[in-house]
Amino acid sequence: MTDTQQTWRSLRSLRSSPPDPVRQKRSKKEVFSASLEQSEQYFKAAEGVGYETRPVLAFYGISQIGRAIAAAAHPDRCKSPEDWQLSGHGIRIPGISQAAARGNIGTLTVRDQGKGAFTQLARFLDSPSLPAPVRLAEIWDSLPEMAGHALSDGERYPALELSEGGDLTREDWGDWGPPHVLVLSGVPQNLPTLEGFLNHYPSVWPLEGLQEIDYLKSPRNGLDGQIYLNPLRRYGTGGFASLYGTRYRGRSIAFPALTGNSLPLHPLLAWWAALYALSMLARYEPAAWATAINVDKNKQAVPIEHLLDEALDAVPALALEVMGECSLSDDERRQARLNDEEKYRKKEYKTFTELGRSAMTRLRNRLPLSEKDAKNPPALGE
Known part of the structure; x- marks a missing residue:
């Protein structure tokens, strides 16, 4: 059984044991x-057809899964008792014919209509909507699966993988080893400034409320395609990345x-907007769509194929993750956050103790020991 088959199996099991709001x-x-x-059924049908019609089926697949998510949303996120019932698409593409005539689908712009399914779902997911026109190329870059498959060669702000690790740009860090850093991976080349680039990532920059390591300021260039941030950690390994990144x-x-x-x-809304744009082009500008997916004539064709392939796996997996989150009350979500923070605080002492023990071990191996200490080495901290 593939991962996607297992995802649908899990979603199907929710129909007999749905979230409490349902x-x-x-x-x-x-x-x-x-x-x-x-x-x-829409997604399975999309898998069996060509790229000529796949975006239409995939968009209706995400639209219907959005309705299920809205039904599962906790009343805390509803404006009225019937607010969970989605109505209309809620987004549009201004000037689609003119944009299609230019032959570059990355220039299509998407924005919300101020009401409708897209803005309703944004509220249920605690997300902003699209109040201003946003180029499809920009939305495209924000999808992690589209790394290496950009629509544009210009200025880009892609989704960045967030992790914690050691600064490996040097080997002479001393007995304590390389400093622990927050690692952002997937950074484009030729950035004007690191801080200017990071200003587009509000979840990790600036490091508000976190003290930086005095002798090692951030941001800094790391290995290829990486940026290092150097906060003094409030939580143990995995804590900062888990709490400040979005789980995806x-x-x-x-x-x-x-x-x-x-x-x-x-x-999930980024996928919604991208699939909506492609489906609108396929439905209402079929000649332009046929040109867009022609791999012999258009360099954007392969990235389009890649997105339409990845959507079949990514959207159901995201929906399964979201279903449990949006069904929690505000108090339950707040408590879950506090529980996560407490869990990482408990890891902190253990992590630093292990780092200290490792450093002390290296020091002992380098310094001559007395005959007594050689037989009974002092414990850490003695």
């Missing part, structure tokens, strides 16, 4: 189950804030 109302249960069934298919990701927003767009 159980509270019969009409929610009916919409939840029917939407998941339709979404699964088992990884921590720093997402960029798109044009018109001060916070990142939720990745």
Whole structure:
């Protein structure tokens, strides 16, 4: 069984044991189950057709899965008792014919309509919407799966993988070893300034509330395609990346804030916007779409194929992750955050103790010991 098959199996199991908000109302249960069934059929149908029509089926697949997520949303995120019922697409592409005529789909702009399914789902996911026109190329870059498959060679702010590790740019760090740094991977080449680039990533920059290591300022260039940040950690290994990044298919990701927003767009909405744009082009500008996916004539064709392939795996996996999160109340979400912080605080002492023991061991190996100490080495801290 593939990962995607297992994802759909897990989503299907929710239909008999749905999140609590779904159980509270019969009409929610009916919409939840029917939407998941339709979404699964749309995505499976999309897998069996060519790229000429795949975006249409994939968009309706994500649209239906959005309705299931809305039905599962906790009432804390609803403006009214019936607010969970999505209505209309809620986004549009201004001047699609003129943009299609230019022959570069990256220049298509997407924005919300101020109401409708897209903006409703944004509220349920605690995400900004698209109040200003945003180029498809910018949305495209914000999808982690599209690394290496950009639509544009210009200024780019892609999704960056967030991890913690050692600074490996030097080998002479001394007995304590390389300093622990926050690592941002997937950074484009030829950046004007590191700080100017990082200003587009509000979840990790600036390091508000965190003290920096005095002797090693950040940001700094790391290995190829990496930036290092050097905060004094408040949590043990994994803590900073887990708490300050967005969990995305088992990884921590720093997402960029798109044009018109001060916070990142939720990745499920980025997929929604991208698939909507491609489906609109395929439906209403079929000649331009046929040119866009022609691998003999258009260098954007292979990136388009890649996105339409990845969508079949990424969207269901994201929906499964989101389903549990959006069904929690505000108090439950706050408590879950506190529990995570407490878990990483408990790791902190253990982590630093292990680092200290490792350093002391290296020192002992380098210094001559007395006959007594050689037989009974002093414990750490003595």
